[in-house]
Amino acid sequence: MPEAATILDPTLGWILLALFGVGWVSLGIYWGRKAKDLEGFMVAGRNVGLALGTATAVATWITSNTTMLAPQFALQLGIWGMLAYSTASIGLFLFAPLARRIRAIMPTGYTSVEFVRLRYGKVAHAVFLVISLFYCLTWMVSMAMAGGKLLEILAGIPYVYGMSVILAVCVIYTLFGGLYAVIGTDFIQSVIILIGVVVVAVAVMGRISLEDIHANLVEKRPGLLDVLFPAAIMALFNNMLFGIGEIVHSNVWWSRAFAMREDVGRKAYLLAGVLWLPIPVVAGFLGLAAPAMDIPITSPDVVGPIVATEVLGSVGAILVFVVVFCSLASSIDSLLAATGDVVTTEVVRPLFMPDANKKQLRIAAGFVIAGIGLVTWLVCLPNVGTLATVLFFAGPLVGSAIFPIVTGLFWARASATAAVLAMVLGSAGGLVAYFELGWYTGALVGTGISFAITMVGAAVGTGRFDWNRLAAEDIGS
Amino acid sequence: MILFPEWFFVGLVIGAVALAALGAITLLGLLIRDWSGRSVW
Numbered sequence: 001m002p003e004a005a006t007i008l009d010p011t012l013g014w015i016l017l018a019l020f021g022v023g024w025v026s027l028g029i030y031w032g033r034k035a036k037d038l039e040g041f042m043v044a045g046r047n048v049g050l051a052l053g054t055a056t057a058v059a060t061w062i063t064s065n066t067t068m069l070a071p072q073f074a075l076q077l078g079i080w081g082m083l084a085y086s087t088a089s090i091g092l093f094l095f096a097p098l099a100r101r102i103r104a105i106m107p108t109g110y111t112s113v114e115f116v117r118l119r120y121g122k123v124a125h126a127v128f129l130v131i132s133l134f135y136c137l138t139w140m141v142s143m144a145m146a147g148g149k150l151l152e153i154l155a156g157i158p159y160v161y162g163m164s165v166i167l168a169v170c171v172i173y174t175l176f177g178g179l180y181a182v183i184g185t186d187f188i189q190s191v192i193i194l195i196g197v198v199v200v201a202v203a204v205m206g207r208i209s210l211e212d213i214h215a216n217l218v219e220k221r222p223g224l225l226d227v228l229f230p231a232a233i234m235a236l237f238n239n240m241l242f243g244i245g246e247i248v249h250s251n252v253w254w255s256r257a258f259a260m261r262e263d264v265g266r267k268a269y270l271l272a273g274v275l276w277l278p279i280p281v282v283a284g285f286l287g288l289a290a291p292a293m294d295i296p297i298t299s300p301d302v303v304g305p306i307v308a309t310e311v312l313g314s315v316g317a318i319l320v321f322v323v324v325f326c327s328l329a330s331s332i333d334s335l336l337a338a339t340g341d342v343v344t345t346e347v348v349r350p351l352f353m354p355d356a357n358k359k360q361l362r363i364a365a366g367f368v369i370a371g372i373g374l375v376t377w378l379v380c381l382p383n384v385g386t387l388a389t390v391l392f393f394a395g396p397l398v399g400s401a402i403f404p405i406v407t408g409l410f411w412a413r414a415s416a417t418a419a420v421l422a423m424v425l426g427s428a429g430g431l432v433a434y435f436e437l438g439w440y441t442g443a444l445v446g447t448g449i450s451f452a453i454t455m456v457g458a459a460v461g462t463g464r465f466d467w468n469r470l471a472a473e474d475i476g477s
Numbered sequence: 478m479i480l481f482p483e484w485f486f487v488g489l490v491i492g493a494v495a496l497a498a499l500g501a502i503t504l505l506g507l508l509i510r511d512w513s514g515r516s517v518w
Binding site for chain 2: 034044045047048049050051052054055058079082180183187190191194195197198201202205210211213214215218222223225226227228271274275277278279281282285
């Protein structure tokens with residue numbers, strides 16, 4: 001990409017990348033001193049407080065999509081676009097009671113896949129493992145690819161270099177520090193992101209009043225203010241269910257529930273939902289401001305950075321670069337840690353190290369994280385654009401896991417057979433809907449089918465699960 | 478076409494910016510509280 005087309009000077013981009021890269025790795029190694037054993041490495045000693053617990057949920061859920069795609073959503077779908085994005089916070093709110101329950105019934109647990117194995121048995125475990133790994137790996141690939149592309153657009157850093165550096169930095173500090181490093185860096189990243197988006201938004205409001213932006217939209221693009229914007233309203237429901245499915249099933253969120261102190265999980269997830277809620281609106285507002293400021297938008301996916309740079313000059317470009325880098329790192333490190341935990345305890349351990357103790361599993365977890373990073377890098381290397389969109393196929397899959405997980409956590413009569421059928425048929429039906437009806441129906445149909453099967457299973461099932469079986473398991477002891 | 482009124486748009490954006498700013502302050506405040514009281518982790 002020619003340098004003139006970039007928003008930030010490439011040299012400055014490299015300097016920032018180096019500074020933050022060295023910073024995160026140093027912190028990871030420093031915090032890694034506490035991650036010598038499996039409890040420390042995978043669940044941060046199960047003693048995380050409210051500040052770090054809240055921040056890690058906020059930072060992880062703010063992906064580069066939140067900061068980059070929200071302005072594009074607003075520019076194309078208007079106010080409903082911003083609100084649709086904000087509904088992803090509902091997943092955080094709904095996970096709050098689940099986090100408390102998870103911590104209470106699995107005091108020595110490590111992953112969501114472990115829960116499904118103990119709660120529903122081997123078949124459900126296999127199905128859920130496939131869903132979990134597909135989701136985590138596609139999310140990670142899409143984030144790493146987005147990182148490479150964004151650094152190229154923002155600072156002219158070639159895709160392969162940018163993607164490789166971001167991935168390598170996250171792998172190294174996660175490898176050394178485990179969840180301690182992930183949660184610690186997440187705190188710093190969440191504060192940087194929140195301050196960054198606020199500064200840019202206030203600067204834009206200093207340049208043009210909100211009343212003028214509204215008046216401009218009424219005159220030139222009234223569709224963006226339409227209360228009944230059908231496509232945007234459908235996007236809202238799909239986004240909400242996809243978001244709920246992502247959070248309820250994924251070990252990214254379960255590992256944090258295991259890591260937080262027993263009295264912290266519920267409060268942390270509720271507060272995280274409140275803190276995350278405004279981000280898509282604040283970022284999305286930049287998209288709506290662009291037409292009113294007469295800023296020519298040739299590429300809608302970079303409308304946010306363009307507006308920030310127009311208003312704040314090079315300071316705006318640096319802010320956007322830093323916010324995007326933090327958004328990427330905070331998600332990639334969490335995915336590395338959470339996926340590494342699942343692969344180590346639920347794939348490597350039963351297949352290759354059935355008698356391994358916690359110390360051996362701690363060492364294996366490091367190799368697994370390095371391996372996941374390498375596989376992700378190899379998949380991202382050719383920069384096949386369609387790969388990133390594969391993540392959207394995960395909508396029906398994760399939607400179909402919502403009710404088996406939720407009922408499995410709270411109802412002793414939730415049936416294992418129904419859980420398997422709900423996940424398999426829900427995923428299949430949702431994927432058919434995705435391709436035959438439209439992308440916005442995939443998660444909705446998958447969740448609907450799964451809900452019906454789960455409820456019927458619970459109604460006709462005669463078995464009663466013994467909750468003590470969950471508490472009794474302690475991997476590697 | 479029914480449009481979102483100006484007061485809604487202004488309130489939404491200002492509310493979101495204020496909440497995000499408050500969020501950053503809250504996180505820092507909670508960290509200080511955890512540091513000086515119960516353990517951070």
